[in-house]
Amino acid sequence: MPRPRPILLAALLLCAAAPPVPTPNEIVVAAPASAWRAVPAEDLLVMVLGDGRQVLIQLAPAFAPVHVGNIRALARAGWWDGAAIVREQDDYVVQWARMPEGQALPAGVAAHPPAEYDRPAAGLPIVPLGFPDSYAPKAGWAGGWPVAGDGSRTWLTHCYGMVGVGRDMPPDTGSGEELYAVNGQAPRQLDRNIALVGRVVDGMAVLSALPRGTAALGFYADPAQRLPIRSVRVAADLPPTERPRLEVLDPASPAFAAALSARASRRDPFFVRPAGMTDLCNVPVPARIGHTAR
Amino acid sequence: MPRPRPILLAALLLCAAAPPVPTPNEIVVAAPASAWRAVPAEDLLVMVLGDGRQVLIQLAPAFAPVHVGNIRALARAGWWDGAAIVREQDDYVVQWARMPEGQALPAGVAAHPPAEYDRPAAGLPIVPLGFPDSYAPKAGWAGGWPVAGDGSRTWLTHCYGMVGVGRDMPPDTGSGEELYAVNGQAPRQLDRNIALVGRVVDGMAVLSALPRGTAALGFYADPAQRLPIRSVRVAADLPPTERPRLEVLDPASPAFAAALSARASRRDPFFVRPAGMTDLCNVPVPARIGHTAR
Numbered sequence A, B: 001m002p003r004p005r006p007i008l009l010a011a012l013l014l015c016a017a018a019p020p021v022p023t024p025n026e027i028v029v030a031a032p033a034s035a036w037r038a039v040p041a042e043d044l045l046v047m048v049l050g051d052g053r054q055v056l057i058q059l060a061p062a063f064a065p066v067h068v069g070n071i072r073a074l075a076r077a078g079w080w081d082g083a084a085i086v087r088e089q090d091d092y093v094v095q096w097a098r099m100p101e102g103q104a105l106p107a108g109v110a111a112h113p114p115a116e117y118d119r120p121a122a123g124l125p126i127v128p129l130g131f132p133d134s135y136a137p138k139a140g141w142a143g144g145w146p147v148a149g150d151g152s153r154t155w156l157t158h159c160y161g162m163v164g165v166g167r168d169m170p171p172d173t174g175s176g177e178e179l180y181a182v183n184g185q186a187p188r189q190l191d192r193n194i195a196l197v198g199r200v201v202d203g204m205a206v207l208s209a210l211p212r213g214t215a216a217l218g219f220y221a222d223p224a225q226r227l228p229i230r231s232v233r234v235a236a237d238l239p240p241t242e243r244p245r246l247e248v249l250d251p252a253s254p255a256f257a258a259a260l261s262a263r264a265s266r267r268d269p270f271f272v273r274p275a276g277m278t279d280l281c282n283v284p285v286p287a288r289i290g291h292t293a294r
Helices: A006-017 A024-029 A065-076 A254-264 B006-017 B024-029 B065-076 B254-264
Strands: A036-038 A044-049 A054-059 A084-088 A093-097 A138-142 A145-149 A153-156 A162-165 A179-182 A196-202 A227-234 A244-249 A287-291 B036-038 B044-049 B054-059 B084-088 B093-097 B138-142 B145-149 B153-156 B162-165 B179-182 B196-202 B227-234 B244-249 B287-291
Touching: A024 A254, A044 A244, A054 A065, A054 A244, A065 A196, A065 A227, A179 A196, A196 A244, A196 A287, A244 A254, B024 B254, B044 B244, B054 B065, B054 B244, B065 B196, B065 B227, B179 B196, B196 B244, B196 B287, B244 B254
Parallel strands: none
Antiparallel strands: A036 A244, A044 A054, A044 A227, A054 A196, A084 A093, A084 A227, A093 A179, A138 A145, A145 A153, A162 A179, A162 A196, A244 A287, B036 B244, B044 B054, B044 B227, B054 B196, B084 B093, B084 B227, B093 B179, B138 B145, B145 B153, B162 B179, B162 B196, B244 B287
16 A cells, blocks of 8 residues: 555544544534524423323424314313323324213314324425435425425425324324324425324433333233323423424534534544445434423 | 315216225235245245244345355254343343353354445346435335345345344444344344344244343343243254245335335225325345145
8 A cells, every 4th residue: 555645644633633523423413503593382282191201292383284274173172181101002102082082072072083193294394304214205404393295285394203194094183182203214204194203302212212012003902011201291382481492403504504514414433434325214303392481 | 164176076976986095014924935935945944933932034145145054054063052132222222142142153154254244236136225324325026025235235124123243443334143123114224344144034922022131232131121032943954844935025025016006105994195105124024934735
């Protein structure tokens, strides 16, 4: 192997002296305040589990307005107070519901919402992923959400932590009374087949670590195995001191673009061969959570 | 809306009378014996956790022969007897190791294996996925494993449950003494940056349901939080009555092709809009496990 020529050697020395390349997470942490978007408290659910742990869910009214309206009404009627995690299917979904099924819905909840599986592309620009998607002609982020599209329609994608509406056979679309979150490899085959309504922005580490159910589809065989839910509230209804404040990194911001680029082509020292590519569900939209002034 | 004409009505009635379209799993269950390949007991690890639960790991010597040789030697020297699950990072990896780190390796274990991050494409035909991959020009299955490739090199991919070798900074490749398994969305950015050595074929439901570690990178902050490992054995070394018998569905078989097609275009009644596409890590290679004659 030829020895390096002086000019190359100088370049190598310069590289060695350069500051370390930031990781995607370091870029996110350093993002300026202008890159973050506050999420309205009306679009945030606070779920408190029986053991006191909290799960925060951001809602996506721009994609499933009737279902999201139902979910707010269900929370306000105390629908999930005393509900439970009833299903944990490995590498698929974790699901929660009020048992037994079939109870009368509270007033103001639409029993048969329309199929909010996708929406018009018009009026909702997509920040492109910039790499091919395995499932759709277009992929990227719209309104802060991971989406795919075909140019005329846009839809939310079943990435890790995304929350959807359990339903029976079509044309039923589910009322929103049973919800699930993705806990493994993105089951993108469900895109446009189920109403996605939001995502878990904090607490997937809790929901994904529960024991797997042993009955069909990962349901708990014994009701005693279910983890109870103490309450689910719309954040806007909580006293100001208890109200979480959620911000998400704007996918249209330079900081997001830099983190995306760094994620696709990792240059931090651990990596020997950057992929040069990434896929939509491997690029979570960063969120940060605080509390309003106490 | 126009009412159906008689010929359409007849077609609808025929459809209603047709047998239900099988799901991918139903196709796998119905696969003939000729579609299944027995895995040599030398390529199977049996890990018994401290609570008695078992995890089965299939090894991939065709891709990382030196690392797999190390892992067999480590198992035979009792390296992991008394080791523990030390890390559970949500939506990334679960990792196990003998603590403290830095103990002398047993005889016969190469301290510095070569970078078995990919291998020549020649001699290992790929059954193509048939859909674009987000990370590589080629994707599919080779030797029963999910792989990607560029035509001259082929490599294992970081799908859910795949097992890799923990390492420090390059050029270190890890000896195999610390292993991890993918527990979330496929971190394909690690492909060709780490030696993959196999996959968990049974027991991911156990490994992925452990509490998430709260220290950096999901390591357990308190050693008391670690789940002990009782033993790791090469299946070939177990008494015949305790030896699991593993078979995997041959990706080159018609049954696998049918299941892949059904998975990409779900026609079972739940689905209203088949994706028509799928991605590599959304198509696990089916495995079935029994025991040798007792």
